[in-house]
Amino acid sequence: MKLRPPWLRVFVVGFxxxxxxxxxxxxxxxxxxxxxxxxxxxxLVPVTFVVWAYAHGRSRDVTVERMFVAFIVGGVLGVLGASLLESWLVRPSVVMYVLVGLIEEAVKLAALIFVARRAARDKVRDGVVLGATVGFGFASFESAGYAFNALFTTHGLSLTQLVETEVLRGILTPVGHGLWTAIAGGVLFGARGRLTLPVLLTYLGVSLLHALWDSMSAIAIAITLVLTGRPWQFAELRIGMVPDVSPWQVHVYTVLHWAGLVLNSLIALVWLAVILARGRRRDVSYQ
Structure with missing residues (x-):
């Protein structure tokens, strides 16, 4: 059977x-x-989604060349900027995830502004597509780093851990960096590239989604302990020990963790849908 959509051919061949x-x-x-x-x-997954986005959002300003630059240059600039800023500013603390979210969403937004500096920046859909491309570029290089680190274990090189890391990050990629930067890009282009109050509020919003995503494991652990914790577990925590957990607590943690990720994703997807709908009405009114 012939695979007609380009994104599907890219995914199948790459897979x-x-x-x-x-x-x-x-x-x-x-x-x-x-x-x-x-x-x-x-x-694989980021490139597939970029091909899909191009097929559904191509325009005079969203060209293959510009998307290539957004993916490679924007992605590399993003990971380099995030690495520098996080090494200078982030330390283990209760606000660590918030700082990471603020830094990474800021560098991606700055990278988008840079790669789109010669574009018209007046159509919301263009901002969504280019923003997603920058975000997926960032995700690709970041995932490569996580996969590389997963290779090394105390027992030597582990191809199994590398593959598991890539599969998990591939599954989660569509609702991560690409989605958050698509939201910011749509609002930015809706403001004609100006850093207006709605753009800044959107930046803070996607940074919060990013921070919640990264901290969901810790949040799930805390809620699990509040709901099912035993006095002896809290006593061990107070003296710096890691308490043993029951199988039931592991199940509760897993459900809460994935439920939090799903809720986070749904909020972002609905937000993006609203931005695109408003953008279509706005573009029609300008015609």
């Missing part, structure tokens, strides 16, 4: 190549193939 790379690497134990596995697995 087959990635699986083949994993199988051959495992079969031959050839470490030279590890970069191939890392890059294919990290870029």
């Amino acid at each position: 087959v190549l990635w699986v083949a790379s994993v199988v051959v690497t495992a079969w031959t134990s050839n470490s030279n193939l590890v970069p191939t596995v890392v890059l294919l697995g990290s870029f």
Whole structure:
């Protein structure tokens, strides 16, 4: 059967190549193939969504060349800027996740402004597409780093952990960086590229979604302890010990963790849908 949508062809071909790379690497134990596995697995889902976004949002200003620049240049500038700022500003604390959210959404927004500086910046859909492209570029390079780090364990190189990391991040990628920067990009282009109050409030909003996403595991642990914790567990926590947990508490934590991620994603998706709907009405009124 012929696969007509370009994004589907990209995904299927890329997925087959990635699986083949994993199988051959495992079969031959050839470490030279590890970069191939890392890059294919990290870029597959983000590139697929960029191809999909281009097919549904192409315009005079959203060209293949501009999207390529947004993905590569915007993504690299984003991860470099985030790495520098986080190394200077972020320390383990209760506000760590908030700082990470503020920093990473700021550098992605700055990267979007840079790569779109010669675009018209007057159509909301263009901002959504280019913003998503910058976000997916950021996600690709960040995922490659996580996958590379997962390779190294106390027992040597672990292809299994590398693959598990790439699969999990691939599944979650569509509702992460690309979605958050798409929201910010749509509002930015709706303001014709100016840093207006709605743009700044949107930046703070997506930064909050980002922070909640990153901290969802800690939030789920805290809620699980509040709901099911035993006095001896709290006593051990007070003296700095990590208490044992029951299977029931593990199940409660898992449900709360994934429920939080789903709720976070739904909020962002609805927000983006509202931005696109308002953008369509705005563009029609200008015609």
